[in-house]
Amino acid sequence: MPYVMVQIPNTPAPTSPSAPRSVPTSADVARLAGVSRATVSYVLNDTGAVRISEPTRRRVHRAAEELGYVPHAAARSLRAGHSRMVLMPAPPVPAGPLHSQFVHDFQGALSRLDYTVVQYGNCGLHGDEAARAWAELRPVAVLVPGPGLGPRGVAVLKRSGARAVVTFGTEPVDGAHALLTDHAGVGRGAARHLYARGRRRIGVVVPEEPGLETFSAPRLDGAREAVHGTGATVTALPLAYTEESAAALAARWRDLGLDGVFAYNDEYAMLLMSALQDEGVRVPEDAAVIGADDLMLARLLRPRLSTVRITLPSGRGLAELVDRAVRNPGATPESHELFDATVVQRDST
């Protein structure tokens, strides 16, 4: 079907009544109020050093209101030479409840310190590429979850003005503050507990979902380390987060000859424990099961699930760390343990 392409002007003539006028600037406000742009800036920012008469203030405010004027953050921070944006790249996997809660708190705390917190969804970029993309936004601080950042990335960020770079991860990155997430410690705690309960052939669930290796690998390593030299064994058990996968694993459970399992976290633990029970494997007699994260829901299953409780520090404390780092960018990067991992024994071990 033949058609005619009509050129639609994307900035309609300002005479058109219903059309969206172009975005009002402070110059427009100044014009309408009959003052200079400088005055507009003074009034709207309530600059202390300069006194503007009350009638003028009113005129400016009225004009701004009438035009629906909103200042342009990019222009402002360009002029100012800095911003108060804290950038937090979104993790490569959808956030779990712990992470969601943590990010929420942290955002709140930083907001109260007058920072603007922004989660940046950068799909597919890796390593230094990603760092460059973040650096383009000229954040005053960057909080990077996971291992996506090397020393070169840190350097790129700092060179482009980031006054604080903070990483979450199992080990510190050169030049950045580090919040150490001791996943190995979680695995170690779980395996030690199983060992103490008399288990010698220990399975460790490793989720098959991509993106979780970051956490699962150190947890597995930690478990290995915990029983090293004791004669107990640790076996990696790949498991997808589906009932089918759990049923399949449970079906070959007896062949595996294991007597205890650290199931990565409470969700996988619930899934596996349930499948084991369906298979007639008794928990904890035939197989002791321990999870991690201490989800409330995990207390509802019977037997009640033992777990490694992970307590994260308050968002406020971390926000203060960031604030300190921003105020004193020269300081030597600090490393902090972020986790506090405690075994909570219930009925499944």
Add this chain to the structure above:
Amino acid sequence: MPYVMVQIPNTPAPTSPSAPRSVPTSADVARLAGVSRATVSYVLNDTGAVRISEPTRRRVHRAAEELGYVPHAAARSLRAGHSRMVLMPAPPVPAGPLHSQFVHDFQGALSRLDYTVVQYGNCGLHGDEAARAWAELRPVAVLVPGPGLGPRGVAVLKRSGARAVVTFGTEPVDGAHALLTDHAGVGRGAARHLYARGRRRIGVVVPEEPGLETFSAPRLDGAREAVHGTGATVTALPLAYTEESAAALAARWRDLGLDGVFAYNDEYAMLLMSALQDEGVRVPEDAAVIGADDLMLARLLRPRLSTVRITLPSGRGLAELVDRAVRNPGATPESHELFDATVVQRDST
């Protein structure tokens, strides 16, 4: 222990070798490469219209590399007059698994369409205040979860250049595209199901956690509506997400004289069902329980939990909606049902 505070200059003299030099600009690159800023821009952006000789290109690239030059996004979009930022204000409550997954998909899909997706954590701001804060960033599109935005807010955003404003919520907002989340439909489906199973005195759990009213109120209303005129009753049951609260509710269950309950979602349902069982209330004989969201974990409890499954559309489809809206900002706002709610009967009803 006494200590001496040493004033560290935060912009060290550029002669200092190891100190962080000030952020390199395209002018620095130009200087180092011995060309003009224009040439730098041409080379780094690979401008098609202009041919730059190969040796010059190399010099520019080398210089940029050496300085660790990263372009300044704010300056660029200021000059360009527009950006490709899609702003998504973070919801006031920590995200649940459904929301996390959805946001993740959606971010990925928009990234592939070459947008920059940014979740903005704006603590405490409300209504038009919040809209103004978002507008300062001059996003090309804004996706607002929940009811935080009125027609005035939409107008503010559009006036400041947003070419698409999309709301998630139970009802459309004037001037914005709407993705309708039919929470009432969820409640309706659940209550209808309970009614069909012979229940006449129906409880509806209303979470006490602040910020959830947005979802719980329409779910309750939907349940009321479903049984309106049938002689069946609907009773709101406040419940905090703690074992204590659930135990307290279960303790007075017999006094309440209810025979069925829609428990807001699967998590509250699991909590309540478990408490009821501890109290000796038989499920489903004495009390039929239905949740919502179809969490996998809810299938693990016994009796297996009936639920209202909520399927969200793919992130890709929504990303395309946004893209279409951005390309054609004049179009009449569309409204779409976002939810597809289906009752899944298992053993608890």
Add this chain to the structure above:
DNA sequence: TTGAAAGCGCTACCAA
């Protein structure tokens, strides 16, 4: 093939 220069929207210095 390259350079000079204007200007995006804003703030802050200096002058009136």
Add this chain to the structure above:
DNA sequence: TTGGTAGCGCTTTCAA
């Protein structure tokens, strides 16, 4: 008390 104006870093038109 107010206005003129420079300049933040960038792209792009026009001229050489």
